[in-house]
Amino acid sequence: MSEAAQNNPAFTPRVFSGIQPSGGLTLGNYLGAIKRFVDMQGSGVETIYCVVDMHAITVWQDPEALTRQTRELTAGYLAAGLDPTQSILFNQSQVAEHAQLAWIFNCVARMGWMNRMTQWKDKAGKHAEKASLGLFAYPALMAADILIYHATHVPVGEDQKQHVELTRDIAIKFNHDFKTEFFPITEPVIEGAATRVMSLRDGSKKMSKSDPSDASRINMTDDADAIAKKIRKAKTDPEPLPSDLDGLEGRPEARNLVNIYAALAEMPAAQVMAEMGGKPFSEFKPLLADLAVAKLAPISSEMARYMQDPAEIDRILSGGADRARAIAAPILKKTYEIVGMVGAGA
Ligand code: ATP
Ligand code: MG
Numbered sequence: 001m002s003e004a005a006q007n008n009p010a011f012t013p014r015v016f017s018g019i020q021p022s023g024g025l026t027l028g029n030y031l032g033a034i035k036r037f038v039d040m041q042g043s044g045v046e047t048i049y050c051v052v053d054m055h056a057i058t059v060w061q062d063p064e065a066l067t068r069q070t071r072e073l074t075a076g077y078l079a080a081g082l083d084p085t086q087s088i089l090f091n092q093s094q095v096a097e098h099a100q101l102a103w104i105f106n107c108v109a110r111m112g113w114m115n116r117m118t119q120w121k122d123k124a125g126k127h128a129e130k131a132s133l134g135l136f137a138y139p140a141l142m143a144a145d146i147l148i149y150h151a152t153h154v155p156v157g158e159d160q161k162q163h164v165e166l167t168r169d170i171a172i173k174f175n176h177d178f179k180t181e182f183f184p185i186t187e188p189v190i191e192g193a194a195t196r197v198m199s200l201r202d203g204s205k206k207m208s209k210s211d212p213s214d215a216s217r218i219n220m221t222d223d224a225d226a227i228a229k230k231i232r233k234a235k236t237d238p239e240p241l242p243s244d245l246d247g248l249e250g251r252p253e254a255r256n257l258v259n260i261y262a263a264l265a266e267m268p269a270a271q272v273m274a275e276m277g278g279k280p281f282s283e284f285k286p287l288l289a290d291l292a293v294a295k296l297a298p299i300s301s302e303m304a305r306y307m308q309d310p311a312e313i314d315r316i317l318s319g320g321a322d323r324a325r326a327i328a329a330p331i332l333k334k335t336y337e338i339v340g341m342v343g344a345g346a
C-alpha cells in the first residue's frame with residue numbers, strides 16, 4: 001500500500017470493490033476477487049464490498065433473477081468469509097450517492113476515454129448502436145462507486161485494470177478542473193496467481209459469469225460431479241505438463257489450469273510445475289478437480305444455507321447500506337459544493 005500512501009498522503013487507506021449480480025459466481029470471481037477481498041479484511045484498513053446491481057442492469061436482467069442473484073452473491077460473500085461486522089457489505093442501489101456522483105463524473109469523463117474501454121468493445125461488440133447508454137457510461141459509475149468513499153485501493157481482476165485507471169483519470173481531471181485535491185488517486189490491487197482465470201473452452205477468453213456457455217466456467221454452486229466433468233472436458237493440448245514456467249509459453253490452456261491450481265493450493269505456480277511437471281493431463285486434471293471440490297464445496301454448502309434465509313441477507317444488506325451512506329453522504333455534499341450547486345452547503 002506504500003505507493004498509494006505516497007500518491008494520497010491526505011487520505012486514510014480504504015478498500016472498496018464490487019461484483020455484479022449478473023449471473024452466478026464463477027471460480028474467476030472467487031480467485032480474482034472474493035478470496036482477495038477476504039484476505040484484505042481485518043488488516044486494520046476499512047473494507048467496503050458491494051453488490052453492484054446498477055452495473056448488472058447495463059445489460060438486460062430479468063427482475064426476479066436480479067433479486068435472486070443479488071442475494072446469492074451476498075451469500076457468496078458471506079460464505080467465503082466476509083464478515084458484515086468487519087466489512088461494510090451492501091448493494092449499490094440502496095446508496096443513491098453512487099448514482100448522484102456518477103452523474104457528475106459523466107460530465108467529467110470524455111467520450112473518447114469511454115470509447116477506448118475494452119470491456120465496452122467486448123460487450124457491445126458489433127452492435128454498439130443497440131447497446132444501452134448505461135453500458136457505455138459504466139466506467140463513470142464505477143469511478144463513483146470507488147470515489148464516493150475516497151477509496152485508495154481497489155482489489156480487482158486483471159480485466160478491471162483499465163477501469164481503475166479511468167477512475168484515476170476522472171479524479172485527476174476533477175481535481176484539476178476545480179482546483180482541488182478532493183479525490184484520491186486510487187490504486188488497483190491486482191495480485192496472486194489467478195488475476196485472469198480463462199474460459200475452460202477457450203484459453204484466449206476470460207471466464208465470465210455472463211458467458212452463454214456453462215461449460216466455459218466453474219460456478220461456485222456446481223457440485224463435485226459437475227466440477228470434475230468440466231475440468232475433464234477443459235480444452236488442453238496433447239503434451240504433458242512441463243516442469244517449469246517457461247514451458248507454458250504458447251500453451252494458454254495449460255497455463256490457465258496451472259494458475260487455477262496454484263491459486264487454489266495457495267502456492268507459487270513455479271512450485272506447481274516442479275511438483276506436476278511430466279504428468280499428462282489425464283493425471284493432472286483429476287488432481288485439480290479434487291482440489292477445486294475441496295475448496296469450493298464448503299463455500300457452496302454455506303451459500304445454500306444462507307439462501308434459506310433471504311430476510312437475514314436483506315437485513316445484512318440494509319445495515320451495510322446505512323453504514324455506507326454515512327461515509328458517502330458528506331463526500332457527495334462536499335462534491336456538490338465544489339461544483340457550485342446551490343443548496344449543497346445547507
Ligand atoms: P460479467 O460477465 O457479467 O461481466 P464477470 O464474471 O466478469 O461478470 P464482474 O462482476 O464483471 O464478473 O467482476 C467482478 C470481479 O471479478 C472483478 O474484480 C473482476 O476483475 C473479477 N473477475 C471477473 N472475471 C474474472 C476472471 N476470469 N479471473 C479473475 N478475476 C475475474
Ligand atoms: Mg465482468
